[in-house]
Amino acid sequence: MRRGPTIAEVAERAGVSTTTVSHAFSGRRPVAAGTRDRVERAVQELGYRPNGVARSLRTRRSQTVALIIPDITNPYYPSLARGIQNVLAGGGYHVLVCNTDREPRYEAEYVADVLDRQVDGILMAAFHLVARDLEDVFLHEVPFVAFGARIVHPAVDVVRSDDAAGARDATSHLIAAGHTRVGMISGPPGLPPSEARLSGYRQALAEAGLPLVPELVVQGDFTRPGGATAMRRIVALEERPTALFCANDLMAIGAIDTAREAGLRLPDDLALAGYDDIEAAAFLTPSLTTVLNPAHELGATAGRMLLERMSGYRGPRREVVIPHRLVKRESG
Amino acid sequence: MRRGPTIAEVAERAGVSTTTVSHAFSGRRPVAAGTRDRVERAVQELGYRPNGVARSLRTRRSQTVALIIPDITNPYYPSLARGIQNVLAGGGYHVLVCNTDREPRYEAEYVADVLDRQVDGILMAAFHLVARDLEDVFLHEVPFVAFGARIVHPAVDVVRSDDAAGARDATSHLIAAGHTRVGMISGPPGLPPSEARLSGYRQALAEAGLPLVPELVVQGDFTRPGGATAMRRIVALEERPTALFCANDLMAIGAIDTAREAGLRLPDDLALAGYDDIEAAAFLTPSLTTVLNPAHELGATAGRMLLERMSGYRGPRREVVIPHRLVKRESG
DNA sequence: TTGAAAGCGCTAACAA
């Protein structure tokens, strides 16, 4: 890789000091008009471009933030990412995207790794790490914004949707349609979204005076194949549920795959609701009733909060709940 | 942001030189077992982590590559991104994701910007820039891999799918089903994927001895609303086509929206084929016949080629065509 | 309005 001209060469050509060239660029000190012209000409002639790495080393700011998510391929995250980038681009920040695949190891490795790279801030959808795994983050006082309520720490802002309330709304909607045997395909236990959505489901049953039937709750893993597998267990039940709340849309789609194979008609034989409202939800047959998870807005809000912290905000932790919304469609 | 311990502090505590600490880390020089132990203990005790920026400045390698794409929110790109990251993560590289929104300005700005940040390589889906806009890339000899055939330069590897052949296959499939009035919703003119898919459509007509009817080809913009708008013009035609090839799935989905509103039944009143095979294509009603655009594999291949260039490959330009595949479903 | 000089934290000749 060939190196370009340095600030010293520009300075020499313009007949000024590197200090002046630097200031002509940053505007952090007045530079006489004539001097500035000579510098600009030299820059043009040499095709000079400042070296961002050297600048970062000196200023301790990389103008880069890390976005640590499970998987960019899950339709929820691109939308989140875009919300973030839209606000951070305005501040001149770039975004490093890290896919953890929900592996505890990768979650930890990426945090350590981006810290070494001196990112100015971190946005993370953590599925395993908790506050005490982040001591290096706090030690170096790197601004951190978390998606979801998993990480609790005075220096960490949280932006999340109210998953329990969303799940309650979806389940109540199924119940209001007359269903009394309402099952659920849940997420992996231990994860906040899983637990919250499960608890919302329970709340709705309780409010309606319906019993919680353990075999009607089958565990999935938030993927389409996982939903299909879970659905197989439900289809095999002696007494099947007439309605099903799935903890995310991907699993609902998997459940539909299996229901089809089993010859079930939707929503007549089985009513269905999902969670997230990914774009595909509207295209399904039948279109999927689901809870809108406003990813883009979550991202934009998180980006804004990170920007504030990177600009010096040192106040108490903030927790923002972005409103969800039940989207009623044909599936239930 | 508080600074952590430096290599000098580790060296002092371990009673060795910074050189030795550096080599204990990199393994680029043998270090006596006892010495290594003392260094490791010092590292532990101090919680030392190397500063990646300083390292990059010195080594001129940032271990970062840029992925410049139109929009991570278009379902095609996350898949591409994942293919890339899967192979680059193995080499210890991070990926900076840049969304250009297909704006010529942003395309140019991002290239300049990531060059300033000393990325080790660039992967780009360019929609406006051509080789002569990339002189800085070539000047600095930064490895560059392009998606699509737009950028032609001896130092640029290209990975692409054969869009013309894919479009031809899709159109021929519609013709084989008995349609003689086959329209198209094309992409914005001037973009290689637009032109290639249009030309494939033309080829198929020609091969079948069918005339090219200009008003049956309506221009879209690769978005869902754009497809809906284009479809409105087609619906308004006196003599409508009985089949329609859309230059991507998103536009096909938009077209379906409009067709529904107009009371058309698919595929009876109108047969439809798309391009890309995004995940939603299988969920549509009717499910969408489309051309599989193997994004993940394109990404993985591009990542591999970039890795080779970053590892010193200086050979001639390579162009890899990843095979497409027609996926026949219910829509046509 | 400008410059000299120190130094960010690391790596790698070169020397021993």
Add this chain to the structure above:
DNA sequence: TTGTTAGCGCTTTCAA
């Protein structure tokens, strides 16, 4: 097997 030393290219005190 280890250390000395010179930077990488930039920003920023301090001084004029």
